[in-house]
Amino acid sequence: MGSKMNLTDAVTFLLVVLLATASRAQGTDFNVKHTGAKANGKSDDSQAILSSWKQACQSPGPSTVVIPKGTYLAGSLQFQGPCRSKSIDFQVQGTIKAPADPSQIKTDSWVLFQNVDGLSVSGGGTFDGQGAVAWSQNDCAKTGKCNSLPINLAFTSLTNSKIQDITSLDSKLFHMNIINCNNVTFKGITITAPETSLNTDGIHIGRSTGVTISGANIKTGDDCVSLGDGAQQIHIEGVTCGPGHGISIGSLGKYQNEEPVIGVTARNCTLTNTMNGIRVKTWPASPSGVASDLHFEDFTMNNVSTPILIDQQYCPYNQCQQKIPSKVKISKVSFKNIRGTTATAMAVRLVCSRGVPCQGVDVGDINLKYTGKNGSATSECSNVKPTTSGQLFPKICAESS
Ligand SMILES: *[C@@H]1O[C@H](CO)[C@@H](O)[C@H](O)[C@H]1NC(C)=O
Ligand SMILES: *[C@@H]1O[C@H](CO)[C@@H](O)[C@H](O)[C@H]1NC(C)=O
Ligand SMILES: *[C@@H]1O[C@H](CO)[C@@H](O)[C@H](O)[C@H]1NC(C)=O
Ligand SMILES: *[C@@H]1O[C@H](CO)[C@@H](O)[C@H](O)[C@H]1NC(C)=O
Numbered sequence: 001m002g003s004k005m006n007l008t009d010a011v012t013f014l015l016v017v018l019l020a021t022a023s024r025a026q027g028t029d030f031n032v033k034h035t036g037a038k039a040n041g042k043s044d045d046s047q048a049i050l051s052s053w054k055q056a057c058q059s060p061g062p063s064t065v066v067i068p069k070g071t072y073l074a075g076s077l078q079f080q081g082p083c084r085s086k087s088i089d090f091q092v093q094g095t096i097k098a099p100a101d102p103s104q105i106k107t108d109s110w111v112l113f114q115n116v117d118g119l120s121v122s123g124g125g126t127f128d129g130q131g132a133v134a135w136s137q138n139d140c141a142k143t144g145k146c147n148s149l150p151i152n153l154a155f156t157s158l159t160n161s162k163i164q165d166i167t168s169l170d171s172k173l174f175h176m177n178i179i180n181c182n183n184v185t186f187k188g189i190t191i192t193a194p195e196t197s198l199n200t201d202g203i204h205i206g207r208s209t210g211v212t213i214s215g216a217n218i219k220t221g222d223d224c225v226s227l228g229d230g231a232q233q234i235h236i237e238g239v240t241c242g243p244g245h246g247i248s249i250g251s252l253g254k255y256q257n258e259e260p261v262i263g264v265t266a267r268n269c270t271l272t273n274t275m276n277g278i279r280v281k282t283w284p285a286s287p288s289g290v291a292s293d294l295h296f297e298d299f300t301m302n303n304v305s306t307p308i309l310i311d312q313q314y315c316p317y318n319q320c321q322q323k324i325p326s327k328v329k330i331s332k333v334s335f336k337n338i339r340g341t342t343a344t345a346m347a348v349r350l351v352c353s354r355g356v357p358c359q360g361v362d363v364g365d366i367n368l369k370y371t372g373k374n375g376s377a378t379s380e381c382s383n384v385k386p387t388t389s390g391q392l393f394p395k396i397c398a399e400s401s
Contacts, residue, residue, distance in 0.1 A: 027059075027062030027064055031052065031066040032067050041072070049067065057080075059083075060085060061085050061087075062087035064089040067090075067123070070094040072096045074098070075099055076105050076106065076150075077111045079113045079114070081116035089119075092166060093125050096126070096128065098128065100133045109152070109154035112155075116161065117159045118161065119163075121161075121163045122164045126168075129152040134149050134173070135197045151172075151173050153168055153177070155177070156177075156180055157180045157181065159182045163184070164185075164188050165189075166189065170192070173200065177204050178206070178211060181205075185213075191218040191219065195243035197221035197222075200221040201222040201224075202218040202220050202224040202241070203218070203224070209232045211231070215239075219244065224239065227249045227264060228250075232263050234264045236269065237268050239266075242273045243273055243274065244271075244274050246275060246304070248280070250291070251281045254283050254286065257287075260289065264295065267297045269300075271302065273303050275306070276306050277299065278296045278308055280309070280333070281311045282312045284320050290329050296338070298336070301341060301342065303341050304342055306344060306349060307342050308335055308347065308349070309350075310333070312330070325355030327353070327355055328356070330359075335363050336362075337365045338366050340367075343372065344374075345370045349379070349381075350380070352384040358384040363387075364392075377394040379394045379395065381396070
């Protein structure tokens with residue numbers, strides 16, 4: 001016969017179990033105010049924020065860095081792993097502001113999260129890059145060197161992580177750069193910068209596998225989402241974009257030894273007043289490369305200049321040998337259910353490489369109306385023979401070469 005618990009013992013036991021469960025779920029909090037952050041928007045809070053990160057990262061159990069509401073001025077913030085536990089939350093409720101003068105940030109990115117497994121960044125807060133001074137100093141178009149300014153938020157070598165409900169504001173260069181990540185989800189992201197801000201790409205993903213963007217509202221001066229070489233198994237949905245340059249794959253083929261882009265699906269996105277809608281761009285005179293299994297469906301285009309574009313003669317600033325064809329092979333691409341309005345008559349351009357023509361391009365259910373006075377929407381194709389289905393307006397490959 002075992003001993004019976006009395007009522008008080010049972011209640012105490014239950015409480016202990018509940019408390020243990022709650023503390024396991026929440027982990028240990030490291031509040032930046034406890035490590036000396038002033039949150040007055042003037043004094044430099046970098047050391048306080050970094051010190052909370054270090055404590056959280058060295059903590060054996062689940063831990064949370066808490067940045068309460070308020071404005072924190074901070075220089076370069078490099079949050080490095082690996083951390084001891086596989087559950088580290090970065091809760092930013094306030095606004096973190098970068099110094100406006102770009103020369104005060106000596107790292108490639110202002111804020112970096114690197115080498116962390118099981119990171120969660122959330123909290124509804126803002127990373128304000130204060131980019132206006134940097135934009136006026138940007139001479140990328142003249143020099144072709146476009147990486148001298150810091151990226152707002154870099155996510156490098158993260159695994160099994162989730163970034164949600166945060167805002168990137170007025171970045172000096174790209175807003176978010178995702179490199180060498182595996183299984184990372186971005187959800188409820190807000191990105192804002194003026195249409196005229198140079199090279200402020202929204203979310204760039206390169207050399208990463210299994211990245212999902214689910215719900216993002218992006219207004220910026222360059223591509224809203226762009227995928228670089230080595231982007232594989234990428235899922236994009238519920239993105240609203242504009243102003244901006246649209247959703248891009250590429251540019252590819254500028255460098256030697258680029259990795260293939262394989263397995264991209266983008267669906268249910270709305271683009272408004274953007275330069276392009278969906279674009280795949282590769283440089284002429286390129287080394288060989290691969291972009292395959294790219295699928296776009298259920299897009300709404302509102303006054304987009306070129307809603308659908310494959311451009312294998314991409315050559316900004318005229319820095320290439322236009323006459324030599326691109327050797328990036330584009331295959332298995334579909335555009336399905338793309339509707340709305342186009343700001344130029346040339347709504348669909350599929351300009352593939354003469355050297356390696358596109359293969360397996362499938363276009364179905366397109367309804368794009370030209371809103372201007374220069375005739376009606378039309379399309380152009382070279383070095384591609386798409387298969388088509390459903391309603392097609394404009395007719396696909398109205399002009400071919
Ligand atoms: C991917 O990451 C999430 C955390 O964001 C995790 O719950 C999930 O188990 C991971 N998937 C795999 C296949 O490891
Ligand atoms: C499509 O995306 C919008 C956000 O632009 C979202 O509100 C809506 O729920 C999504 N619909 C589906 C069917 O996923
Ligand atoms: C449509 O786009 C064009 C070109 O980007 C722009 O000049 C025009 O103002 C836009 N129209 C509306 C109604 O937004
Ligand atoms: C009118 O559209 C054609 C393509 O259909 C284009 O070549 C031409 O430049 C456009 N003209 C103007 C004034 O936009």
